[in-house]
């Protein structure tokens with residue numbers, strides 16, 4: 001990983017410092033770029049909310065060789081992890097690799113590691129085109145996330161994404177706050193529940209599943225259940241859309257309670273290692289998404305970089321499972337959380 005990170009630091013110069021801990025401090029306000037919006041407090045809150053979670057260490061048990069495989073949205077995953085949708089290599093990461101190379105590394109690297117890669121959306125169109133091409137090359141094994149565009153563009157994007165053969169579609173509703181798109185004169189907007197429901201009905205009509213990304217409150221979780229989403233992503237978009245939002249780990253338990261098993265809960269924001277993955281599962285997630293560290297691995301080492309990062313995460317997750325007495329992913333419950 002050190003070699004990959006060193007290479008990424010060189011390649012992402014001026015866009016990402018590839019800090020020892022990716023916590024949003026050095027890059028505060030750098031959007032476009034890899035930072036968080038404004039003071040970057042939402043990005044930093046993702047890290048601090050996770051840091052506040054403490055674990056119960058248990059060693060008097062037989063969980064010596066745990067199994068971290070799981071099933072989410074019908075996908076058999078080697079571990080409960082996905083690569084978060086991220087796009088815009090040229091204006092966010094320095095453009096030393098192409099959008100196509102990036103998307104291939106994320107989608108191909110995720111598949112090789114037994115997890116699933118998501119792809120992002122934005123302006124110019126080569127962002128989603130690179131993502132869709134990568135999913136197509138991987139026989140539909142990838143998840144496209146489409147922004148909440150206004151008008152016909154939304155339907156057109158769904159049709160284009162469908163042609164990749166993918167079986168799950170996502171919308172990052174929180175992208176309604178993206179200044180990069182506003183600067184480009186291509187605003188996106190919040191969507192009424194009935195508008196989301198119409199989209200979900202279309203996707204279900206295709207026999208596919210739907211993920212709503214950017215849910216941060218229990219009331220919107222209930223709306224997501226009502227409109228028929230198959231999963232939500234508890235996310236503040238890596239702190240890139242609204243300053244002074246709480247960390248996702250802080251809102252996750254309340255959201256998981258509101259869901260009460262009616263849909264899959266995925267979470268992202270500040271997850272950096274296998275222990276963070278375990279914490280999010282214990283707080284109520286079914287799976288996690290990881291953003292910036294996967295980008296760094298992809299820029300620094302293409303597909304091999306992504307595979308290496310996921311292999312490292314898997315080792316850390318398995319070790320954390322042993323040390324908390326969790327034989328399977330289902331065993332990672334609030335039992336592993338320390339409270340005074």
Ligand SMILES: Cc1cc2nc3c(=O)[nH]c(=O)nc-3n(C[C@H](O)[C@H](O)[C@H](O)COP(=O)(O)O)c2cc1C
Pocket residue numbers: 033034035046084085086087088092119120121122145172213235236237238239240268269270271289290291292293
């Ligand atoms: C440079 C950059 C571009 C992003 N582009 C997208 C996107 O196109 N679609 C999307 O749903 N989320 C996008 N995100 C948000 C990520 O999917 C994810 O929510 C976030 O990065 C998670 O936080 P983490 O980076 O701390 O892991 C982007 C994030 C970054 C840093």
